Amino acid sequence: MHNTGYVHGYSEREAGRLRDQAQTLTELLHHDTRYPAGSRVLEAGCGVGAQTVTLALQSPDACFTCIDCSEASLAEAKMRVTTAGHRNVTFQKANIFDLPFGSASFDHVFICFVLEHLPDPAGALNRLKQVLKPGGTITVIEGDHGSAYFHPNSLFAQRAIDCLVALQKDAGGNALIGRELYPLLISAGFRNVAVSPRMVYADTSKPGLVEGFTKLTFTAMVEGVGDEAIRKGMIGKAEWEQGIRDLYRTTEPDGTFCYTFFKATGIK
Amino acid sequence: MHNTGYVHGYSEREAGRLRDQAQTLTELLHHDTRYPAGSRVLEAGCGVGAQTVTLALQSPDACFTCIDCSEASLAEAKMRVTTAGHRNVTFQKANIFDLPFGSASFDHVFICFVLEHLPDPAGALNRLKQVLKPGGTITVIEGDHGSAYFHPNSLFAQRAIDCLVALQKDAGGNALIGRELYPLLISAGFRNVAVSPRMVYADTSKPGLVEGFTKLTFTAMVEGVGDEAIRKGMIGKAEWEQGIRDLYRTTEPDGTFCYTFFKATGIK
Numbered sequence: 001m002h003n004t005g006y007v008h009g010y011s012e013r014e015a016g017r018l019r020d021q022a023q024t025l026t027e028l029l030h031h032d033t034r035y036p037a038g039s040r041v042l043e044a045g046c047g048v049g050a051q052t053v054t055l056a057l058q059s060p061d062a063c064f065t066c067i068d069c070s071e072a073s074l075a076e077a078k079m080r081v082t083t084a085g086h087r088n089v090t091f092q093k094a095n096i097f098d099l100p101f102g103s104a105s106f107d108h109v110f111i112c113f114v115l116e117h118l119p120d121p122a123g124a125l126n127r128l129k130q131v132l133k134p135g136g137t138i139t140v141i142e143g144d145h146g147s148a149y150f151h152p153n154s155l156f157a158q159r160a161i162d163c164l165v166a167l168q169k170d171a172g173g174n175a176l177i178g179r180e181l182y183p184l185l186i187s188a189g190f191r192n193v194a195v196s197p198r199m200v201y202a203d204t205s206k207p208g209l210v211e212g213f214t215k216l217t218f219t220a221m222v223e224g225v226g227d228e229a230i231r232k233g234m235i236g237k238a239e240w241e242q243g244i245r246d247l248y249r250t251t252e253p254d255g256t257f258c259y260t261f262f263k264a265t266g267i268k
Numbered sequence: 269m270h271n272t273g274y275v276h277g278y279s280e281r282e283a284g285r286l287r288d289q290a291q292t293l294t295e296l297l298h299h300d301t302r303y304p305a306g307s308r309v310l311e312a313g314c315g316v317g318a319q320t321v322t323l324a325l326q327s328p329d330a331c332f333t334c335i336d337c338s339e340a341s342l343a344e345a346k347m348r349v350t351t352a353g354h355r356n357v358t359f360q361k362a363n364i365f366d367l368p369f370g371s372a373s374f375d376h377v378f379i380c381f382v383l384e385h386l387p388d389p390a391g392a393l394n395r396l397k398q399v400l401k402p403g404g405t406i407t408v409i410e411g412d413h414g415s416a417y418f419h420p421n422s423l424f425a426q427r428a429i430d431c432l433v434a435l436q437k438d439a440g441g442n443a444l445i446g447r448e449l450y451p452l453l454i455s456a457g458f459r460n461v462a463v464s465p466r467m468v469y470a471d472t473s474k475p476g477l478v479e480g481f482t483k484l485t486f487t488a489m490v491e492g493v494g495d496e497a498i499r500k501g502m503i504g505k506a507e508w509e510q511g512i513r514d515l516y517r518t519t520e521p522d523g524t525f526c527y528t529f530f531k532a533t534g535i536k
Binding site: 146147186195197255 | 412414415417418444447448450454455461463464467469473521523524526528
């Protein structure tokens with residue numbers, strides 16, 4: 001089937017849609033993050049460099065130091081950034097709770113989709129504040145799985161999402177951390193804290209978001225914890241499968257899907 | 269107590285905050301609704317004229333016909349609009365399902381916080397479409413009580429909100445209609461349907477929203493159905509009171525509150 005010209009053409013359109021969607025989300029989350037020439041920026045927990053490429057592109061004359069505690073992730077991040085042609089990024093293996101940098105080493109700190117996985121996000125913010133110069137900024141971006149709602153509404157889909165939230169909590173994280181960024185930054189002593197919610201709303205008029213976000217990002221992520229949730233007895237198999245079906249159901253022509261990311265900034 | 273200068277001064281600041289907050293919400297929901305000079309606009313279900321004043325102000329040279337099925341509401345709306353000095357508004361007692369207007373009588377239709385209360389919102393949109401000229405626009409604004417989430421999170425607060433949603437359903441309405449506007453307008457045959465979510469995010473840095481929206485609008489609204497919810501056995505008294513306390517808890521300095529309105533437009 002993939003050999004017919006029609007399907008090939010369709011696949012190309014599909015790929016275009018996904019690129020557009022990724023572009024839409026990147027724009028939504030990162031368009032207003034730009035660092036001045038010469039400024040030293042720490043990206044804490046860069047993972048495989050998904051955000052790093054955008055940071056480096058948008059602030060070509062800033063110098064980024066990107067840390068992660070996984071060598072494998074750093075290797076992939078380095079490959080991505082090099083492939084994209086950026087030369088303003090240095091990678092280093094390091095843990096947020098044991099930073100190999102002196103006080104006030106950075107002009108800015110950027111941390112995205114990391115605090116949600118940490119048992120002590122407030123402690124992490126405190127450590128990052130130490131390596132930040134007085135007057136420097138921190139930028140934090142997190143999702144919030146409790147911000148997901150959709151049409152048609154479904155208790156089963158809600159329960160499946162609740163399993164993901166519970167599993168992340170069991171692992172020491174907090175999948176509802178987005179709504180909590182303001183008090184977290186305040187308690188870490190940052191000032192001028194400003195939180196800006198970035199809502200994703202997908203309906204049929206936005207096919208790239210329906211496919212790229214509702215299906216391939218959010219629902220795929222929930223689907224990924226199904227075996228574990230069922231094995232741990234959090235939910236029955238039939239109920240789980242109904243929940244996943246109901247999440248996909250929201251991607252049909254009369255469906256809608258909402259999710260909100262939170263972007264917070266503060267000054268040391 | 270209200271005779272002391274201090275409290276008087278405080279009250280004035282409070283009143284200022286509330287005006288600012290009302291202004292913020294008005295801006296958020298209505299800033300992009302402007303009708304051309306001479307255009308005939310139907311406001312369906314104007315109630316006490318809360319939106320009418322803004323519509324008339326923002327489109328001083330459009331001619332508004334505002335209908336409601338309550339004489340008492342119409343009288344109050346008329347008083348508000350007259351007091352505000354607008355002369356471009358006519359009021360008329362009428363029911364959306366029995367409109368006293370011929371086909372294609374209006375260039376535009378505006379309907380805000382009405383569909384949520386109707387057992388047949390799709391039917392209402394169909395009736396409104398009949399009195400709209402081909403090429404004319406409809407603008408629909410609704411909330412969605414399932415879009416409310418907050419920090420600290422609370423199962424009791426969630427259950428209290430669920431009671432409000434259930435009571436509105438019992439009364440034939442749909443408190444989760446915001447997320448559903450896209451398919452509703454499509455199914456009524458409107459084209460170029462575009463839905464724009466308008467999220468309210470309140471933290472301590474926005475005291476006017478905390479006070480005016482979280483406390484005095486949303487929590488007060490939930491609180492208002494407490495007696496009925498308890499009497500109908502939907503929730504226990506102690507659980508209800510905990511839920512309301514937990515909603516107020518989100519207005520303390522480390523709390524946050526999120527709610528989303530949906531604004532949809534379509535063309536006949």
